[in-house]
Amino acid sequence: MTSDTSRSSATRTDLDDAFLGQVTAAVRTAGDLLLERFTAQARATSTEEIVSAIYANDDAVLDLLKAPLLSARPGAKWAEDELAGGALPLGEWWIVDPAEGNINHVQGMPDWAVTATLVRDNEPVLTVVHLPLTGDTYTAVAGRGAQLNGAPLHVSAKTDLRAALTGTGQARPGEDEETFRRIGASVTQLLIHGLVVRVSVPATLQLIHVAAGRTDAFWQFSDVRSGLVAGALLVAEAGGTVTDIDGNPWNLAAPDFLAAAPGIHAAISTVLSPLA
Structure with a gap:
């Protein structure tokens, strides 16, 4: 995977603005729920309590996020284990983290988000990353660039x-x-x-x-x-x-x-x- 957005495999005419809008709306709604569950104080003192709080966040947000995403993309499958690695069978898959940085959320820290990425034949082709605390939303569609709140993103120009x-x-x-x-x-x-x-x-x-x-x-x-x-x-x-x-x-x-x-x-x- 490189920055060559001209490659024909990255031209995804079915990944239009309306579809991106659906995904973005679902992720933001899920983010609102995760924000409601947030407190700036650490709320767990043992490994068991931390794990329980992490699972509770995941379950609550997934209940709100999974159905809209599957409905928006009929035929796409759902990658169930968020800690799993390796290639998936060919086809379209949703890879979602309902609380990316869940440990930070549980510990009262600000670095957490909700993410949803559509993968086609093991290549990510569309993603939405929403940061509920700041309201920022990062999006990308293969072949169409990356954006923050609608403004184009560009990597560093450093060479040293x-x-x-x-x-x-x-x-x-x-x-x-x-x-x-x-x-x-x-x-x-x-x-x-x-x-x-x-x-x-x-x-x-x-x-x-x-x-x-x-x-x-x-x-x-x-x-x-x-x-x-x-x-x-x-x-x-x-x-x-x-x-x-x-x-x-x-x-x-x-x-x-x-x-x-x-x-x-x-x-x-x-x-x-x-x-x-």
């Missing part, structure tokens, strides 16, 4: 990795120890070769900044679909380069992920690829 603000983060709880070691080693390498590194969750909330040119790259040692597909499309449609860490075109079967401004992509891939 030494000037780059980059980021990574943990994809899911309970990753294996080797993945944690790679995360730590990659942060060290980018602290050496870049300017500043952000380590935070969720992935989508970092990737919207890459798409908007506020940060310059994001990488992750993970294949969790729900955290990557929305941001992958937003970055690509904003002119960025989206690959695996070795620089191969990214797809849902890739074991890892790199999205960057074109001017620093090769340099960051060179730094990270020995760790992949």
Whole structure:
């Protein structure tokens, strides 16, 4: 997946403004409910309470979001496990995170969103990311660019990795120890070769900044679909380069992920690829 919006496979004449409007309305309505459930104080003190609150958020928002999306796209299937990775069977699928950054929501922090992405034959073709706390909505349609509240998004023009603000983060709880070691080693390498590194969750909330040119790259040692597909499309449609860490075109079967401004992509891939 790259920023080449001229490719014929990205011309999706059936993904018109009316359909995008339907998806956007559904995601915003779901976001209103998630906002009602938010408090700026952490509301859980044990692992069990945190997990319970996370599931409660997911269940409440999905009850509001799933039916409108399936109705808007008859025949599209629903990817049930939001922490799953890997390729899906061919056809159209909804990959949705009803509370992207759910742990932040539960902990009273501001970095959370509602996302809905339509994937066709394992390529994201339409996405909506809504941030209820700010009211901002990020959208992208394959071949038609990425937008924030209707205004075009463009990735950073930087060409020097030494000037780059980059980021990574943990994809899911309970990753294996080797993945944690790679995360730590990659942060060290980018602290050496870049300017500043952000380590935070969720992935989508970092990737919207890459798409908007506020940060310059994001990488992750993970294949969790729900955290990557929305941001992958937003970055690509904003002119960025989206690959695996070795620089191969990214797809849902890739074991890892790199999205960057074109001017620093090769340099960051060179730094990270020995760790992949």
